[in-house]
Amino acid sequence: MTMLTRALLGATALCACGFAAAAQETTTLTIATVNNGDMIRMQGLADAFTEANPNIELEWVTLEENVLRQNVTTDIATNGGQYDVITIGTYEVPIWGRQNWLVPLNDLPAEYDVDDLLPPIRAGLSVDDTLYAVPFYGESSFVMYRKDLAEAAGVTIPEQPTWDEIKAAAAAMNDPDAGIHGICLRGKAGWGENMAFLTTMANSYGARWFDENWQPQFDSPEWKAAITDYLDLMNNYGPPGASSNGFNENLTLFQQGKCGMWIDATVAGSFVTDPNNSTVADQVGFALAPDAGQGKRANWLWAWSLAIPSSSDAPEEAKQFLAWATSKDYANLVAETEGWANVPPGTRTSLYENPDYVAAAPFAQMTIDSINAADPNQPTRDPVPYTGVQFVAIPEFQGLGTTVGQEFSAALAGQKTADEALAAAQELALQEMTSAGYIQQ
Template sequence: MRHRFSLLAACAAMLAGTSVGASAQETLTIATVNNGDMIRMQGLTDAFTEQHPDIQLNWVTLEENVLRQRVTTDIATNGGQFDIMTIGTYEVPIWAENDWLLPLDNLGDDYDVDDLIPAIREALSKDGTLYAAPFYAESAMTLYRTDLFEAAGIEMPEAPTWDFIADAARQISEANDDVYGICLRGKPGWGENMAFLGSMARSYGANYFDASWQPQFDSEGWTTAVTQYVDMMTNYGPPGAASNGFNENLTLFNQGRCAMWMDATVAASFVTNPDESQVAENVGFAPFPCGVENCPNQGANWLWAWSLAIPAGSQKAEAAETFISWATSKAYLELVAENEGWSNVPPGTRTSLYENEQYTSEAPFAEQTLAAINNADPSITDDKPYVGLQFAAIPEFQGLGTAVGQQMAAAVSGSMTVEQALQSAQQAAVREMTRAGYIQ
């Protein structure tokens, strides 16, 4: 009878697609963004599947705006399309409050949660519990061509203002027929052009909402910021700038077409990589510009982390957490360093990375990146009632920010004046905030 039972068990296992003594294989579907660090991770995941042959990975790689729409729809409707989602510091506190995410409380003894940079760990936690693990984190900085500045006799100050940036863009544009003086985000989206514009407006002392939740798009700060932004984009930027987001501007900069680019600190490793950038030897770094000499609002730095999280409805939570632990670990940073060099490891997540002399010596942007992240304070303050810098961490902001971003893109393309765009943005924001009950 024992032999007969073993034979039956073996047959059943074969029909089920497994072998006796082997665990069933699971496939994790992972939604992620088409940024360079994420693409690099996909190329290195053979190291994970070799360690975990029972876990296979199915990647769904999407453009930034599309990713945000897909994962938001899926988790809000409990669609179950994804086992792991790539989300950011905007979604985590809201979704954790709604019980849409599983806590990451079993990342392993050697994961070292305490090594995560405090500002990033706090932004991805609720009541002290981590709900997403940061793959890379960023603030904002100025990237510029040192050779073009030298040729024009311009010196980048330690704390540039927007007036300085605008004048430098003019001088370099006039002196170079084949180089745009400045490249900035124009693609509409709450995390695209509005991430940039929200930060620029903050550098002029404005926020999305004042302490009473009144929208501020009709304020002097927003008017000054958007007027200057449109002027620079129109006169010194590339054609079709209203369609350019992070990836498009990265390509232009790496091709040597941009003299200056104000964007995420994570861009630094790509523009200094000679395998990807034609200008890698001629890139300098400075803080994100201020609107005035003594910049209000903490220098207008933003704070963001593309992070991996598990939707609460996942049926593969254990395998998902195993992968997240691997992809956001110290060991993964060492794997990237071994294959791509220390300057190409995902930045901004771990204190130990910035204590690593190999990294700081190979990454000329390391000090500037860490300073920008540490300078960012997304907490509620006297002049703003919401958590967030380049965004407002309220559920309504996702739709509102994208709608306003479309008005700003229209101003860049010339189909609407700055005054019209801001007036339309203000009206839409007042209407939405009143409907949602923030304004009585």
């Protein structure tokens, strides 16, 4: 062996050792997410990602919705760097994107096919045509109901119901002696819990959070009508302890056969029709969210999305994970392991053009119709100075929405009258908007 050969072999060995050392280096991504069914399913399937990316490890922080929002907001506002991937919604993305708190996502690989994202969902996750989050699932809201109970009660729930028809159906199906409540609605306080539902219900009655001069409108007859009807529905036909019920609690009640109707997120469609988890899977019907004759339905527009905080020290690895978790390949993986009906809905045009999905998901058409019907720029009958359907897209809304939600939750619990809750909401909103400078004294 010549000296040159020995040198070349030695150099090769050193290079191999260097590559081996590099290959052993791993990056840990800390992912903050919400404790709902689709996100938990993603965690169960994440081995497919780590097997394809052995240099990346995943660490999950799974939290209840209100807690997740609080923790993530605190971390990103303080540049804490606790998370590499965060689960956030359509409310936060535009606000945080403008603050440069999120990593832009306009350089995703071509095979990701950004143009396949549903236009209303993509627009809600962009600022000046720059994408700052990718949707894990998108949703609006609709009516889910027990077809067997409706038939037995002699009522018909049309595809485009009014609130009067919903009230009549709730009364007819209500049978507390049998443990069946005519209707289940959100009561848990939170800007993304009871106020998501109540804001859209109010929209359908012609109510609005603020007039064009940012003056609060809780003293309007439209808000009075919406809250009065909400309390009447829940007090007469709702489950006990409803002021503590959010999405997950009502989902459990419906799956257990204890709700005649449930008006909530379209993403619940796959859960209530899943025979492995729902006792009424073969008896569920769907309808658009109700209206009150004002030209607007009580349906919202939302996407639980994945984003990367600017404080992350592993943005490129985080982009790899985002691209995987919200890709067409991930949808196919869910279909192979869980069935097409369980694919995360409301994100891609191609999903609703897929005959396998449409055939497996009886809620598919109602979901896409509801998403397309929501209008963030004109959420209610009269003009408003804000965008957002079930929220007001200003930074102050997160705190204000929750404090107002506490007033209405207290009314549902019997601690206040509707008038008292509305008066308190009006005063809270007036103080906040004045101190924040929206209203000039």
